[in-house]
Amino acid sequence: DAGVTQSPTHLIKTRGQQVTLRCSPKSGHDTVSWYQQALGQGPQFIFQYYEEEERQRGNFPDRFSGHQFPNYSSELNVNALLLGDSALYLCASSTFDRRNTEAFFGQGTRLTVV
Amino acid sequence: GNSVTQMEGPVTLSEEAFLTINCTYTATGYPSLFWYVQYPGEGLQLLLKATKADDKGSNKGFEATYRKETTSFHLEKGSVQVSDSAVYFCALSEADSWGKFQFGAGTQVVVTP
Numbered sequence: 001d002a003g004v005t006q007s008p009t010h011l012i013k014t015r016g017q018q019v020t021l022r023c024s025p026k027s028g029h030d031t032v033s034w035y036q037q038a039l040g041q042g043p044q045f046i047f048q049y050y051e052e053e054e055r056q057r058g059n060f061p062d063r064f065s066g067h068q069f070p071n072y073s074s075e076l077n078v079n080a081l082l083l084g085d086s087a088l089y090l091c092a093s094s095t096f097d098r099r100n101t102e103a104f105f106g107q108g109t110r111l112t113v114v
Numbered sequence: 115g116n117s118v119t120q121m122e123g124p125v126t127l128s129e130e131a132f133l134t135i136n137c138t139y140t141a142t143g144y145p146s147l148f149w150y151v152q153y154p155g156e157g158l159q160l161l162l163k164a165t166k167a168d169d170k171g172s173n174k175g176f177e178a179t180y181r182k183e184t185t186s187f188h189l190e191k192g193s194v195q196v197s198d199s200a201v202y203f204c205a206l207s208e209a210d211s212w213g214k215f216q217f218g219a220g221t222q223v224v225v226t227p
Contacts, residue, residue, distance in 0.1 A: 004157075006157075031213060033213060033214070033215075035215075040219075040220075041219055041220070042118075042203055042205075042217035042218050042219045042220050043158070043203075043215070043217050044217075045214045045215060045216070048212055048213055048214065050212075055212045056211070056212040056213075056214055058214070090157055090158065092158075092215070094213055099212065099213030100146055100207045100208065100209055100211065100212075100213050101146045101163065101165055101207070102160075102163075103160075103207075103213065103215060104160070105150075105157040105158040105159070106157050107156055107157040108156075108157045
């Protein structure tokens with residue numbers, strides 16, 4: 001079992017550009033959540049996808065959008081990148097019925113905006 | 115809204131010392147509580163959890179008890195090793211929150227030989 005896999009592991013983008021991050025959930029999981037972790041801080045919830053729909057969203061602007069595919073994998077898109085978007089982006093997967101009690105995290109994608 | 119507060123780090127200990135990391139929370143309902151650990155350059159790993167009051171979560175020598183009366187979930191380990199050096203995050207998730215985890219700011223633990 002490969003667990004939660006994220007790609008790429010590192011990424012450097014220029015201010016104003018757009019970026020897409022990808023996540024494959026753990027085998028058997030159908031729910032994917034995305035988190036932003038700024039340096040020295042705890043992860044902040046961005047949004048969650050189940051059945052290809054956004055189910056809940058944190059306090060992030062519309063520049064942050066996502067998608068879930070029929071195979072449960074997910075993408076996080078960020079438009080008009082700002083320097084403040086530099087962070088570690090974490091994907092977490094779970095099953096719908098255990099989404100509040102069990103979540104497995106990937107290694108993250110380190111995004112640097114210059 | 116919900117929040118998690120944990121003690122600031124870094125916490126520096128000698129090997130075999132006793133470790134306590136305090137965590138308190140505020141929540142509108144009856145959350146599940148978690149401790150996650152993050153090693154340098156890695157993602158989060160679940161260390162332990164408790165889903166209801168008075169439950170004790172334990173794993174790899176770490177323990178934490180869900181205390182509803184004090185809204186706390188303090189992490190303890192009786193004898194730390196150098197390999198326990200990491201950042202520890204306390205977190206909660208409420209039943210009606212669709213799996214949204216609320217994390218504390220993290221506590222860095224440094225264990226020296």
